[in-house]
Amino acid sequence: MGQYLVRMLLQVVPVMFLISIIVFVLVHVTGDPVNLMLPETATEEDREILRAALGLDQPLYQQYFVYIKNVLQGDFGNSFHYGEPALPLVLERLPATFELAAVAMLIGIVIAVPCGMISAVKRNTVLDVIISFLSVIGKAMPNFWMGIMLILLFSVSLGLFPVSGRGGVEHIVLPAFTIGIGLAAQMTRLIRSNMLEILSQDYIRTARSKGLREVLVVGRHAFRNGLIPVVTIMSLQFTSLIGGTLVTETVFAWPGLGQLLVTSVNMRDMAVVQAAVFIIALVVIVCNMLTDVVYRYLDPRIKYN
Incomplete structure (x- = not known):
């Protein structure tokens, strides 16, 4: 059972990596967040300044590396709607x-x-x-x-x-x-x-x-x-x-x-969406692991080799 749980934990890494790619791609296909954060009266210069401040003017692969780096530090960015960090906001509602x-x-x-x-x-x-x-x-x-x-x-x-x-x-x-x-x-x-x-x-x-x-x-x-x-x-x-x-x-x-x-x-508000999806994914993985443990308790004949 111990070795099985270790293998399950090791499988979390590629699963979360795939989830990070999916979430990152979905965020970028939904539209430009700058258009939501600025009023309609904002000039194109204002949009470019905000886009540069958010790092959205960089190539897509560079944006992804920055995104992964921040995620590993627990930083999903700030919610522009609520005006506070996204991850604490999600954990507060959980x-x-x-x-x-x-x-x-x-x-x-x-x-x-x-x-x-x-x-x-x-x-x-x-x-x-x-x-x-x-x-x-x-x-x-x-x-x-x-x-x-x-x-x-x-x-x-x-x-x-x-x-x-x-x-x-x-x-x-x-x-x-x-x-x-x-x-x-x-x-x-x-x-x-x-x-x-x-x-x-x-x-x-x-x-x-x-x-x-x-x-x-x-x-x-x-x-x-x-x-x-x-x-x-x-x-x-x-x-x-x-x-x-x-x-x-x-x-x-x-x-x-x-x-x-x-x-x-x-x-x-994609910062909050990203944080929420990651938290939900982790909950699903943990629940699946606990389910396997309960299986072993209910039926000792079940072996995890």
Whole structure:
């Protein structure tokens, strides 16, 4: 395992190098940032002076070398929209996104695990049909529509939760449930299908033939072996939430990384976009490594050679 993690860490270098190239190219094909930073009344001389000050008058390969040098020092440049360094601005918003993603994932797990197991154990019953129907509906509903409906019901009509912002526990309930319901719907279907496959295995029939109670058979033997695909989807969903909660964050004005990214893209604030993409990439890599560690814990038969 130790050697495997070392190899994974060494693979981070070429991955981040490729990401740096992609981000650098995308920044330069989106247009000239000087046109955004100066008013329309600015003269061409003013534009050339600013372009020289930003190093945009140099050849493209020289700009890339300067860009990489600064990135290695943690300097992604200054945000012209917010007027401060880009990386601290991204790191300041990251805890809010982590908080929202973690609570949403917890809600999804709390709903999906029992529903998926019950649906598998009670296969082809009325309860199974109801859970399957609700999971399809939950997956089909867009996040922005779900968020608006929750706001209209629990904020506007009942006045139970605030409409927007980040503060106490009451502020995170609606945005977390908006994301968590969709996650729960997807994981419920996965858990059900995986548990159905496991419950038909020989070792499950052997455990039942020994007279073990159904609760022990399902909980001790079937559930743990069924967690590996669930851990996979949880890892993929959590990493996507770090950079993909922008719709929900925008609906609820949640001050996270997604909302910052949307604003920066609209304003062509590429220093912030570059920093955000790098941070999201690092989070994805770390989550993948942790997922492999969890695999080894759940199934000791898995070897990393």
